[in-house]
Amino acid sequence: MQTSFDTLTPLARAAVPVSSAAFAPELVLWEDTLPGGAHWSGRINRGTTLRFTDVEGAANLSALFYNVEQTTERYNMPDTLKAQHTAFLTKGHALYSDMGRVLCSIPEDSCGWHDSVCGLLDAARSQAKYGSGRYQELRNAMHRNARDGLLIELGKWGLDKRDLVANVNFFSKAVADDEGALHFDTAHRKPGQYVDLRFEMNTLVVLSAAQHPLDPNPLYDPKPVKITAWRSGIAGADDVCRRLCAENDRGFINTARWFL
Amino acid sequence: MPAQILESSLAPAHAVLDQVCAAGEPWMGRVAKGQVFRITDLEGNQAVDTLFYNAADIGERYSLTHTIQAQGGLYLGVGTQIMSSEARPMLTIVADTCGRHDTLGGACACESNTVRYALEKRYMHSCRDNFLTALASDAASATPTGLTKRDIVSNINFFMNVPVTPAGKLTFEDGISAPGKYVEMRAEMDVIVLVSNCPQLNNPCNGYNPTPVRFLVWDAH
Numbered sequence: 001m002q003t004s005f006d007t008l009t010p011l012a013r014a015a016v017p018v019s020s021a022a023f024a025p026e027l028v029l030w031e032d033t034l035p036g037g038a039h040w041s042g043r044i045n046r047g048t049t050l051r052f053t054d055v056e057g058a059a060n061l062s063a064l065f066y067n068v069e070q071t072t073e074r075y076n077m078p079d080t081l082k083a084q085h086t087a088f089l090t091k092g093h094a095l096y097s098d099m100g101r102v103l104c105s106i107p108e109d110s111c112g113w114h115d116s117v118c119g120l121l122d123a124a125r126s127q128a129k130y131g132s133g134r135y136q137e138l139r140n141a142m143h144r145n146a147r148d149g150l151l152i153e154l155g156k157w158g159l160d161k162r163d164l165v166a167n168v169n170f171f172s173k174a175v176a177d178d179e180g181a182l183h184f185d186t187a188h189r190k191p192g193q194y195v196d197l198r199f200e201m202n203t204l205v206v207l208s209a210a211q212h213p214l215d216p217n218p219l220y221d222p223k224p225v226k227i228t229a230w231r232s233g234i235a236g237a238d239d240v241c242r243r244l245c246a247e248n249d250r251g252f253i254n255t256a257r258w259f260l
Numbered sequence: 261m262p263a264q265i266l267e268s269s270l271a272p273a274h275a276v277l278d279q280v281c282a283a284g285e286p287w288m289g290r291v292a293k294g295q296v297f298r299i300t301d302l303e304g305n306q307a308v309d310t311l312f313y314n315a316a317d318i319g320e321r322y323s324l325t326h327t328i329q330a331q332g333g334l335y336l337g338v339g340t341q342i343m344s345s346e347a348r349p350m351l352t353i354v355a356d357t358c359g360r361h362d363t364l365g366g367a368c369a370c371e372s373n374t375v376r377y378a379l380e381k382r383y384m385h386s387c388r389d390n391f392l393t394a395l396a397s398d399a400a401s402a403t404p405t406g407l408t409k410r411d412i413v414s415n416i417n418f419f420m421n422v423p424v425t426p427a428g429k430l431t432f433e434d435g436i437s438a439p440g441k442y443v444e445m446r447a448e449m450d451v452i453v454l455v456s457n458c459p460q461l462n463n464p465c466n467g468y469n470p471t472p473v474r475f476l477v478w479d480a481h
Contacts, residue, residue, distance in 0.1 A: 086430055118325065247375050250379055254374060
C-alpha cells in the first residue's frame with residue numbers, strides 16, 4: 001500500500017490540524033509596505049501566512065525561498081511545476097523545495113496566475129531598458145533592479161549568487177503560445193489583488209518589488225506591495241492545497257516529517 | 261520559434277573526444293571556447309539532463325530564466341543561445357536533428373520522486389544522485405572544480421518534450437526524438453559540462469527505457 005495522509009499513524013495524523021484559519025483582522029501580526037523597486041528578506045515561521053497585495057494594480061514581486069535551517073534546500077521551480085502539472089502558480093498550489101517538501105502554499109489568491117519562468121532583470125538590462133537612475137541624482141527614488149535586490153538580501157544571510165535560482169514573479173502573467181513564445185498580459189493586474197502564502201516550513205523569504213522583465217512599460221515605474229503577516233496555522237487535513245492532487249498529499253507528508 | 265531541423269557537416273572521425281555514456285550514468289567534461297559539443301540520442305527518446313558552468317568561475321552557470329528571456333520563448337533549438345546567470349552566452353546551438361529541447365522540467369531526484377509518484381519510490385536511481393556522484397568524484401580528483409549541491413541549479417533536458425499550453429498546463433509528453441538524433445552546440449566560453457543520462461522509469465521522458473548517449477567534441481575550425 002502506498003503512503004498517503006489516510007494511511008498515517010494516529011500520532012502523525014494528530015500533528016495536522018483540521019484546517020488552517022481563515023483570514024481575520026485580529027489574526028494580523030504585522031504589516032509593511034514595500035515601495036516599488038525595494039527589496040526585503042526575513043524569516044517567516046511555519047504557521048504564518050504572508051498576504052501580498054498589489055496596492056495600485058501594476059506590481060510585480062520577485063521571490064525566492066530557502067529552508068532557514070538548511071539553506072541549501074530552496075525553492076525549486078521545475079519540481080514545483082511538474083508535481084502539479086502547471087506552468088504558473090495560483091490557489092491550491094504548493095511551492096516545493098528541491099528536497100520534496102512544501103516551503104509554502106497558496107490557500108487564497110484573487111489574481112489567478114503568478115509567473116514562474118520569466119526570471120528578472122539585472123543592472124545592465126535594467127539600465128538598458130530604463131536608463132540611468134543613480135542615487136546621486138535621485139536619492140531614494142534611484143533605480144533598483146531585481147537581481148541586485150535579491151543579491152543584497154541574500155548577502156545578509158551569508159548567501160550569494162550561487163544561491164540564486166529561478167524565482168517566482170507574483171502578480172505577473174506571461175502566456176506561452178504554441179511555439180513557446182512568451183506574451184506578457186498587462187490586463188491581468190488590478191488594484192487590490194492579493195495572494196496568501198502560507199508557510200509550512202521555517203523559511204527565509206527574499207523579495208524584490210522591481211518590474212517584471214517582460215513588462216512593456218518603457219518607464220522605470222515599479223509599484224508598491226503591501227505585506228500582511230497573519231497567524232493562520234499550517235495546512236489542515238481538509239486543505240485545498242493538500243487535497244489538490246495526490247502529489248501534494250505526499251509533499252505535505254514529507255514536510256511534516258521535518259518537524260515530527 | 262518553430263522547431264527547425266539543421267544537420268551538421270562535422271564528421272565523427274575528426275572528433276577529439278568520442279565517448280558513450282551508458283544509461284543512467286553521470287558524465288562530466290570540459291569544452292573549450294570555439295569547440296563544438298554534440299550529444300547523440302543513440303536509441304531514441306532519452307532525456308539528457310545537462311548543466312554548464314564557466315570553467316573560470318563556477319559561480320557563473322547555466323540559467324534557464326536568462327535563456328528564456330534572451331530568446332523570448334520556452335523551447336531550445338537551433339539558434340538558441342544557452343545563457344549564463346551573468347547574462348552571457350555560454351554556448352550556441354548550431355545543429356539539431358530533434359527540433360525541440362526542454363528547460364522547464366528540471367532533473368529528477370529521489371525526493372521529488374516521492375512527491376510525484378510514491379513515497380516508496382525514494383530508492384530508485386535519479387538524476388540528482390548522478391550529479392552528486394559526479395561531484396563527489398570531482399571533489400576527490402587532482403583538480404576539483406569546487407562544485408557542490410548548492411550549484412545544482414535547474415538544467416536543460418536535451419531530447420525531452422515538455423509542452424506548455426496557452427492555458428498554462430505543463431505535461432511530460434512522449435519524446436519527439438528518435439535513434440541517432442543529435443544536438444550540437446558551439447562553446448562561447450570555456451565550460452564545464454555536467455550530465456545525468458536520465459534513469460527515470462516513472463514517466464515517458466525516456467520512453468520507459470533509458471538508453472546510452474554519445475558525446476563528441478570537435479576542435480574549432
